[in-house]
Amino acid sequence: MADEADSPVDRPQFTDDFRCDFETLLKWRRDVRRFKRDPLPVGKLDNLLRLADLAPSVGNSQPWRIVVVGSEEKRDKVIACFETQNELASQKYDRDQALRYKQLKLAGLREAPVHLAVYCDTDPVQGAGLGRATMPETLAYSAVGMIHTFWLAARSEGIGVGWVSILEPETVSTILQVDANWQLVAYLCVGYPEEEHVDPELERARWQARSPLKSRIFTR
Numbered sequence: 001m002a003d004e005a006d007s008p009v010d011r012p013q014f015t016d017d018f019r020c021d022f023e024t025l026l027k028w029r030r031d032v033r034r035f036k037r038d039p040l041p042v043g044k045l046d047n048l049l050r051l052a053d054l055a056p057s058v059g060n061s062q063p064w065r066i067v068v069v070g071s072e073e074k075r076d077k078v079i080a081c082f083e084t085q086n087e088l089a090s091q092k093y094d095r096d097q098a099l100r101y102k103q104l105k106l107a108g109l110r111e112a113p114v115h116l117a118v119y120c121d122t123d124p125v126q127g128a129g130l131g132r133a134t135m136p137e138t139l140a141y142s143a144v145g146m147i148h149t150f151w152l153a154a155r156s157e158g159i160g161v162g163w164v165s166i167l168e169p170e171t172v173s174t175i176l177q178v179d180a181n182w183q184l185v186a187y188l189c190v191g192y193p194e195e196e197h198v199d200p201e202l203e204r205a206r207w208q209a210r211s212p213l214k215s216r217i218f219t220r
Helices: 016-027 044-052 072-090 095-103 138-156 169-176
Strands: 064-068 114-121 160-164 182-191
Touching: 016 138, 044 138, 064 138, 072 095, 072 169, 114 138, 114 169, 138 160, 138 182, 169 182
Parallel strands: none
Antiparallel strands: 064 114, 114 182, 160 182
16 A cells, blocks of 8 residues: 555645745845844744755755854854955955945844854765766755745745855854865855845945846857
8 A cells, every 4th residue: 555645646726826926025035134133933943944944955865954053152253254255355346346345235144143054965875876976066056945945935934034155164164163074055144134125235235236037048
């Protein structure tokens, strides 16, 4: 007798209203840099991570490894890493653009109540290597898929997420004392937004507007 889990199930019927809400959710999935300091309700983060863990992965390997950074000492060291790398990044621009760069708020590290470091296990036993022999980077892509799933789940609850990429990965890994086989994919700030915007912050700051989709579609 077949397992109940092996039995086919009916495809869910998504309504036009749901599809409209889903498009709205995608539009509101903005990168947040300005957070309230209010903590998330008890159990909220656990539930968001549970939903994120439903994300697909190459070979069903679930290579993401999530570090909840609760130590103030470790957070302070990550902030110091960001500030160092942010200053170095500003030096790559000419004078006028460097001034504009320094006016941008590029992280909510000091305000966000939750810090998550998302890693990819570069050689997980789970999945037995299926699907990644020729493209091992699909492990990291899988972790990114999980992050995006987490982001949408958070936004549906009115919670914001900010992806901080101006960090030196080896320094962060040393601070957090993680496994040597883990690759840093993202450092996330999570909390309730101080402001609500449907447009990207970099567009509002006139750094970079979105470009039309047709400029990124090619036919061969």
